[in-house]
Amino acid sequence: MSDGAALIRLEGVTKHYQMGGETIAALNGIDLDIAANEYVAFIGSSGSGKSTMMNILGCLDSPTHGRYFLNGVDVAGMSETELATTRNVEIGFIFQSFNLLTRATALQNVMQPLIYRGIRPAERARRAKEAMARVGLQERMDHLPNQLSGGQRQRVAIARALCSEPSILLADEPTGNLDSSTAADIMSLFDTLHAEGQTVIIVTHEPDIAAHCRRAVRLADGKVLSDIVNTERLAYRARESTHV
Template identity: 80%
Template sequence: MNGDDALIRLQGVAKHYQMGEETICALNGIDLRIMRNDYIAFIGASGSGKSTMMNILGCLDTPTHGQYFLNGRDVAGMSEAELAHTRNLEIGFIFQSFNLLTRATALQNVMQPLIYRGMRPAERARRAREALARVGLEKRQDHLPNQLSGGQRQRVAIARALCSEPSILLADEPTGNLDSSTAADIMALFDTLHGEGQTVIVVTHEADIAAHCRRAVRLHDGRVQSDVQNPPRQGHGERAGV
C-alpha cells in the first residue's frame, strides 16, 4: 500500500525509450497525486510526454523508473493478466477516433467490455441501456455508428467506458474530431459525470479543453511545468449542487 488515500500516486516516474543509440526520455521524474472525483487535464504540445502519461495511467505501459500506485497497489507488481484485468475493471477509455465496431449497434458497442467479465447477456444489455441513457442516447441504441453524428458516436464511446463502472474515465483528445459546438456538449457531459462523482482524466493539447477541467497539469519535456486549480465554470457547481 502507498500510505495515503489517493486514487493514483506517481512517485519519481520516468519513461525512457531507446531509439538506436539515442535514449529518449518521454517522462522524467513525475511526482503526482490524483484523488477520487478529480477532474484533471494533462496538457502539452507534441513531445511533451502527455501520450506517454496516458499510456502509463491506463496501464498500457509501465515506467522505466519510479512507481505508479493505482488504488494503493503498485502497478509494477502486476502480471500481464492482472494488468488486463485492471484495465477492464478500473479504467474506462475514450479515444479521439471513437474506436467503435462499425457493424455493431450502439447497444452492442457499449456491451463489448462486459463480455470479458463473463456477465450474462441480459445483465450486459441492462447495464448498456443504462449507460446509453446517462449520455442521452437511449433512443439510438439500435443505430449503427454510420447512422450517428460525430458527437453521438463519442457519446456511445463514453457510454461504453461508463458501463464497466470504472474508477477512472481516461479520455485521449476526446474532442479532437468534433466541431467546437459538439466539443462543448461533450465537455458538458464530462462536467455532469464529474458532478455525479466520477474521476475524469483528459489528455489534450487544447487550452480551452484543459480550462474546462477543475485542474490542469501542463507537461513540458517530460516534466510537470505547472499544476493549477481552475476556477469553477459558471453553471458548473460543486458536486452537491449539480
C-alpha cells in the same frame, strides 16, 4: 496532494525510449497524486509527454523507473492477466477516433467490454442501456455507427467506458475529431459525469478543453511545468450547487 488514500500516485516516474543510439526521456521524474472524483487535464504540445502519461495511467505501458500506485496497489507488481483485468474493470478508455465496431449497433458496442468480464447477456444489456441513457442516447441504441453523428459516436464511446463502472474515465483528445459546438456538448457531458462522482482524466493539447477541468497539469519535456487548480470552475460549481 499528499493524501494517503490517493486514487493515483506517481513516485519519480520516468519513461525512457531508445531511438537508434539515443535515449529519449518521454517522462522525467514525475511525482503526482490524483484523488478520487478529481477532474484533471494533462495538457501539453506534441512531445511534452502527455501521451506517454496516458499510457502509464492506463496500464498500457510501464515506467522505466519509479512507481505507479492505482488504488493503493503497485502496478509494477501485477501480472499480465492482472493488468488486463485492471484495464477492463478500473479504467474506462475514451479515444479521439471512437474505436467503435462498424457492424455492431450502438448498444452492442457499449456491451462489448462486459463480454470479456463474463457477465451474462441480460445483465450486459441492462448495464449498457443504463449507460446509454446516461449519455442521452436511449433513442439510438439500435443505430450503427455510420448512422450516428460524430458527437453521438463519441457519446457511445463514453457509454461503453461507463458500462464497466470504472474508477477512472481516461480520455485521450476526446474532442479532437469534433466541431467546436459538438466538442462543447461532449465537455458538458464530462462536467455532468464528474458532478455525479466520476473521476475524469483528459489528455489534451487544447487550452479550451483543459479549462473545463478543475485541475490542469501542464507537461513539457517530460516534466510537470505547472499543476494548477481552476478556482474559477470550483467557484462556479459551488454557485450552481446553491441553486439546485
